[in-house]
Amino acid sequence: MTMTPVKTPPGPKPLLEGTPAAHLAVRLFVLIPPTLAFLVAAPLAWGWGLGWVDVALFVLFWVVAGLGITIGYHRHFTHGSFKAKRGLKIALALCGHLAVQGEVTAWVADHRRHHAFSDKEGDPHSPWAYGTTPAALAKGFWHAHMGWMFNNEVTNAERFAPDLLADKDIQRIDKLLPYLTAASFLLPALLGGLLTWSWWGALTAFFWAGLVRIAFLHHVTWSVNSICHLIGERPFKSKDKAANVWPLAIFSFGESWHNLHHSDPTCARHGVLRGQIDISARTIWLFEKLGWVWDVRWPTERRLARLRG
Template sequence: MTYLAVLVPFAALIAAIPLAWGWGLSWLDAGLAVGFYVVSMLGITVGFHRYFTHGAFRSGRALRISLAVAGSLAVQGPVTHWVADHRRHHAFADKDGDPHSPWRYGTSPAALVRGFWHAHLGWILERTLSDQQRYCPDLLADPDVMRVSRWFGWITFASFVLPAIIGGAVTGTFWGAVTAFFWAGLVRIALSHHVAWSTNSICHMVGERPWRVRDRSTNVWPLAILSMGESWHNLHHADPTSARHGVGRFEIDLSAETIALFEKLGWAWKVRWPRPERLENLRATKSAAS
């Protein structure tokens, strides 16, 4: 099932280029793809990552369940598996024990090619599940989170099928359902997968390091918008519980803006915004690039 969930959407992404050129893509398909992408990606970045993994803010039950469901729509695994893997990643970042470090095999060109593949995709295909009792006992004790985690298979099914149902209902045609399934289902999930995995691979290999860390995490600005701000990865590793990863003038962080909106609406509180004095302590003496 892991191979199917990863490779089938990826094949669809490759096929999307020639298909988009002449036929099979409508404004409805594009709108559905963007809508499902934003909801599911924010479910990962705001929900699975900043909320469940790092506790960057507090919320009530309704938002907690909504974030768990939205993140599950990204088809990156149940919330408990995702959080356990990511907490393990921070515990051993770019060292033995890190589930997806691109530096696992060394620093030679051949080792880095092998490491990139491992960090980006290989670790999922040959993964050893992280110990959830060790890394996320808080989630295992939360009945709402465990319920959503058990529903992951059905939520995955819905993530593929809902766009097709909407596309078919709006257009009134079977073909409308097919194209919506392709673009807002397969292609959207494949794109979100590879953007998310890029923080494991690219954002630990190349980019800027303006913040002091003990690992090789970097900031990669071209991925900022698609990753909803996750590619400001160097500051995240310097200050993991911060609700904002992009703090520079032009460092767009859509996840942080979403959390700020939740805070204004009263849905989130005790938000851990970065403090100027802490940022000054974390700043490297000079920016470095690899």
């Protein structure tokens, strides 16, 4: 299967809209520093430049930002898997921004377009975009993993995320993108410096809990776009090639149980079979017990039976 470049469909609300210069700048800022951090991470890890404070801060910010993406950006804002109190909604949006994956509105618009055209023409990041030969799949993998962000495309939020454009809380938070991005790098450094009472502790925390943590979380997120649409098990029926890739389950907080998600996108739990750990779903369950969320769309045995392939 070969996909041609995205064409603007007829109607008042096209798939794509003009690309501001800031869009490219954000994408480059997202990609370059974390990638460079990975290239020098290995030599720094051997015997110096890494301590328990760095590890603890890495895990803390990885969990907070990661759940901000999986529970906030994805399951709540994109798919409406549950309703949340205003305070939690705002907290999820702020935490998601710490992952440095862009504004809530833009992220949601991209992901809704992905579901609308999954693995077909119009999907912003399908690994099947160039065909099924080994060379085409290699090119498609790069495109799905991170290459798609270099395209001069901006998904039309008016078409795909009008609810978020109308949400004053989200629009205020999205305008804070530069400051929240800076905070994602500087907060670990500040905490590292205070906990070790040293500039060296601030520097190593900035590196490990800032740069490396963001790069790690990016590649986990991108792997759901790429790997989980190429290989894995597909126990449930879906209109695309979304599959389950179990080695990513812990790192992605349950997002890599991708087959059920594409079979039933609004379901709050993605890992529905025995042994499928879904940390995001368990956190949503906890929020429900605390009374912070309601109308959670949990799976039912009857619905799962209908979805089985």
